[in-house]
Amino acid sequence: MILGMLPSVLMIVAPILITAIGGMICEKSGVVNIALEGLMAIGACTTAAAHVLMEMAGVPHTLSLFLALFMGLVVGGLFSIIHAVAAINFNADQTISGTGINLLSTGVTIFASQILFNADRTKEFMMGMQTDALGIYPTAYIAVAVVILSWFLLYKLPFGMHLRACGEHPGAAESVGINVKKMRYFAVLSSGVLAGLAGGCVVLTQTIQYTSNTINGRGFIALAAVSFGRWNPLGVTGAAFLFGTAQAFAIIANNVPALKVLPSEVFNILPYVVTLVALVLFSGKNYAPSAAGQPYEKGAS
Amino acid sequence: MKLSRERLIQSDGAVSVLVVFLGFLVGTILIALVGKNPLNMYKAILQALSGYNIDNGKMNIRYIAETINYSVPFILCGLSMGFANRVGLFNIGGEGQYIMGMTIAQMVALLGPQVQGLHWVLAILCAIIIGSLWGGLVGVLKAKYEVSEVVSTIMLNYIALYLSRIITLQMPGATTYKTANFPETALITNDFFTKITNYSLLNNGIFMMIIAVIVFWFIMEKTSLGFGMRATGFNKEAARASGIPVVKSIALSMAIAGAFAGLAGGIVALGSFKYGRVLSGMDNYGFDGIAVALVGNSTALGTALAGLLFGMLKNAQALMQSKQIPKEITFIIQGMIVIFIALRSALILYQQYLDKKKLQKEVGVK
Numbered sequence: 190m191i192l193g194m195l196p197s198v199l200m201i202v203a204p205i206l207i208t209a210i211g212g213m214i215c216e217k218s219g220v221v222n223i224a225l226e227g228l229m230a231i232g233a234c235t236t237a238a239a240h241v242l243m244e245m246a247g248v249p250h251t252l253s254l255f256l257a258l259f260m261g262l263v264v265g266g267l268f269s270i271i272h273a274v275a276a277i278n279f280n281a282d283q284t285i286s287g288t289g290i291n292l293l294s295t296g297v298t299i300f301a302s303q304i305l306f307n308a309d310r311t312k313e314f315m316m317g318m319q320t321d322a323l324g325i326y327p328t329a330y331i332a333v334a335v336v337i338l339s340w341f342l343l344y345k346l347p348f349g350m351h352l353r354a355c356g357e358h359p360g361a362a363e364s365v366g367i368n369v370k371k372m373r374y375f376a377v378l379s380s381g382v383l384a385g386l387a388g389g390c391v392v393l394t395q396t397i398q399y400t401s402n403t404i405n406g407r408g409f410i411a412l413a414a415v416s417f418g419r420w421n422p423l424g425v426t427g428a429a430f431l432f433g434t435a436q437a438f439a440i441i442a443n444n445v446p447a448l449k450v451l452p453s454e455v456f457n458i459l460p461y462v463v464t465l466v467a468l469v470l471f472s473g474k475n476y477a478p479s480a481a482g483q484p485y486e487k488g489a490s
Numbered sequence: 491m492k493l494s495r496e497r498l499i500q501s502d503g504a505v506s507v508l509v510v511f512l513g514f515l516v517g518t519i520l521i522a523l524v525g526k527n528p529l530n531m532y533k534a535i536l537q538a539l540s541g542y543n544i545d546n547g548k549m550n551i552r553y554i555a556e557t558i559n560y561s562v563p564f565i566l567c568g569l570s571m572g573f574a575n576r577v578g579l580f581n582i583g584g585e586g587q588y589i590m591g592m593t594i595a596q597m598v599a600l601l602g603p604q605v606q607g608l609h610w611v612l613a614i615l616c617a618i619i620i621g622s623l624w625g626g627l628v629g630v631l632k633a634k635y636e637v638s639e640v641v642s643t644i645m646l647n648y649i650a651l652y653l654s655r656i657i658t659l660q661m662p663g664a665t666t667y668k669t670a671n672f673p674e675t676a677l678i679t680n681d682f683f684t685k686i687t688n689y690s691l692l693n694n695g696i697f698m699m700i701i702a703v704i705v706f707w708f709i710m711e712k713t714s715l716g717f718g719m720r721a722t723g724f725n726k727e728a729a730r731a732s733g734i735p736v737v738k739s740i741a742l743s744m745a746i747a748g749a750f751a752g753l754a755g756g757i758v759a760l761g762s763f764k765y766g767r768v769l770s771g772m773d774n775y776g777f778d779g780i781a782v783a784l785v786g787n788s789t790a791l792g793t794a795l796a797g798l799l800f801g802m803l804k805n806a807q808a809l810m811q812s813k814q815i816p817k818e819i820t821f822i823i824q825g826m827i828v829i830f831i832a833l834r835s836a837l838i839l840y841q842q843y844l845d846k847k848k849l850q851k852e853v854g855v856k
Contacts, residue, residue: 223640279836284580284640286832288780293825296818303816304524402771409644416641452659454652461645461652468637468645483621484835 194434194441195293196324200394202388203328205453208411209418209425210339211383216374216415217343219356219369219480220276223287225384226266227294232388234298236261237399238305240392241314246468250316258389265385266378268294273377277370280484299401310400317393328390335383340422352376356478369485372437384408413464419476431467433458502787505834510785510799526815534809538802543793553805555683555690559762561801562699563673566754567779568797569706570625570747570848572788574639576710578723579632583643585776587624587748588652591617591755593654596766599676599759600661600669609675614698614756621752622745624650629744633737636653639699639744647776651769658768669766678760695757700752707790709746718741751776781828800824 196408215222240257248256268290275286299309306312318326335386343349354362355372363369391407392399418425439456442448448456521528537543541553567584574581574841598613624646631637665672678694710716721729722739730736754775759766782800786792803824 270534275829275832275835279833279839281832281835285784286829289825289828289830289832291825292781292828293822296821296823296825300520300816300818300822303818305577309818311701406644406648409648413641413645416638452656454656454659458649458652461648465631465637465642467650468641469631469635 194437196320196326197440198430198433199329201436202429203217203326203332203394204390205407205414205433206426206429207335207387207390208384208408209414209429210335210422211380211387212411212415212422213418213420213422213425214343214352214383215376215380216420216481217356217478217482218352218373219359219478219485220272220373220377221283221482222269222272222377222380223284223285223409223412224269224290224294225380225411226404226406227287228269228290228381228384229388229391229408229411230294230298230404231268232261232265233386233392233403234301234311234388234399235264235385236389237314237392237403238301240317241312241398244314254318254393258386258393261389262382262386264395265388266382269381269384272381273374276377276484279372280486283482283484295401298399302399311398313398317397318484324338325337326394328394329392330455331386336422336426343422348369353478355485356480357386359480361487363487364409368400369487384411387411410460410464413468416477417464417467417471419471420478428467431463432460435463450478503792505837506785506787506796506831509823509830509834512830513823516825516826518621520822521815521819528812531806531810531815531819534806534813534815535802537809538806548661550688551686552605552688555687555692557798557802557805558696559690559692560804561797562695562761563754563758563773563783564778564800564804565699565794565797566702566750566757567775568782568786568793569702569779569790570749570751570754570776570783571779572786572793573710573741573750574625574743574747575708575783575788576723577719577739578599578726579629579639579740579747581625581628581643581744581747582780583625583628583646583748583776584751584779585772585774586643586647587621587751587785588755588758588773588776589647589650589654590624591621591752592759592767593650593657593755594752595756595759596622596658596669596672597661599672600766604673604675606675609673610678612759613676613760614678617752617759618749619752621755622658622749625748625751626741626745626834628748628771629741632744635745635827647772651772652768658766658789661766664768667768667770669768671765672760676760677764678757682824684721689835691762693757693761695761698753702753703790706750706793710790715742751779754779778824781824784828 208229212222212225236257239260239330240253243253243256272286272290275281276283302308302311318328320326343353351362351367352372354367355369360368388404391403396403414425414432418428438459439453442456443453518528522529533544538553538557541550552697567588570587571581595613595617598616602609602612628639628642628646631642632639658664658669661669680694683692710720718734719739721734722736726736778800782796783793785796803820807820810819811817
């Protein structure tokens, strides 16, 4: 039974993991991005809209999927520029600008649907992603690739060390010739790109259209996975799996008679309670990058 | 001239007005870009604000009353965010505190003693208490276990949503979306308001909101408790060094913040509905409260004004939709307002640049 759960667990974990890795890279460089939720929504809406429009225009299925995901990724990246400019150039409060993007995303996505489809949601597409012979969606492989790439980038390349230095001690990084602003731009943009991609993955595997409920807190869970996973790729992967399994459990529990006596909401609560309890249990030592969330002013010490 | 510009940049109120103006500007441009008439948006806003329908020249006071009624939860959730903000915390949990307040108010309304004058008071009090517990929990987690309030409040929002569903589904007469009707004694409707405002939903909640605004101002500005909290917000270490109990300040401020949001939930439950709602999603008053407090600079009066603005936008939504303007434009305006507030730090950089230029001129450096 556990093995039978695996494909649905992977389906749920993949987008959360992709987003969380983006959030982790971002925080490693010293910028906290609570806009992950909104960026996922923007990516999801873009992908859903692009896919349905291309389907109607008769674009081949695989090509359409690929292009739609790519567009979600690009638009997610574009919106994250707002956060980058606010946080990096203008020393803005990063929580405020992230909240702004989250608020904006609910408006922008549904507004776009109203204009494109005359409804408060995108039109349903006929066919999303298909599973392979093992019953696993390609999104799982994308997630694995993202995790490995991020680990290689952050811990095996000089570039990654420079990026992490910007999050630990930007002043010291600048003094040895690292361009802190550039590094942080790269990190914020990659979190936007990954969140946009993850949003597209949600739409193409778990639903048939974008509505205001599609993302439903996945970005926030990813944010929690970053701190619960202690800002390293392996930990974040573990955290994402924990939440994903808890969420998949809600679906599985519906098919188990013994668990059916409990209201399904009990299982819906599970991932959030697990996160909260985990954060309390593993509190104490602070693993966060020391400069995360603080604006860096060049020349000021 | 130069002095006045400096003053404007430094004045929080002036910056808020500028930020709201810019938000509307973006909204207007966007409407025009997609080929709709921005004028229709402003017609809807005018009608929500004054009750005057410019197209047929008819006046209906109900629209004004609804704007005020919508703004009550916005203002209270704004106070919730604002109170925590003054202590240096970011309360994203207003939504969860609001939901818990609403849920308990509904429960007391359905199960509580049906005594005239006591029933609704009890329901509102329970809403305030559960809101402060829900918020206080965040404060304890933050102060004792160093759990980031941003993450814990978000988790508690979703826990509140599903907990609310579990509880409400057990209530008498519960279907998948509503419960049985509340008894008359639990309602906070005001017959006088209903009559003079053409059957709007305006209710006694407005009085509670006004009291809350005054309480906010009083605690913050006039008590030593509020002083300690503001000191903690300005500089935690300095406050600790001068003997202010920082941990207690944090927990208590989150509890008070939660009380405001819980009250908002109670008022919406008993004032705007006659039955308990089984929530299928969030009402978003708590999230919008963040924006309200930011626009109002976390002060009592500013938050009240910003809440009215948001109430008006919400009331204008249906009117916009009927004029072929997608109502989501109001969310875009709100989001842009918050983004511009984040960008206001650019003004400080600009001021520093001006100061530097001035200084360079004075000492004769090119």
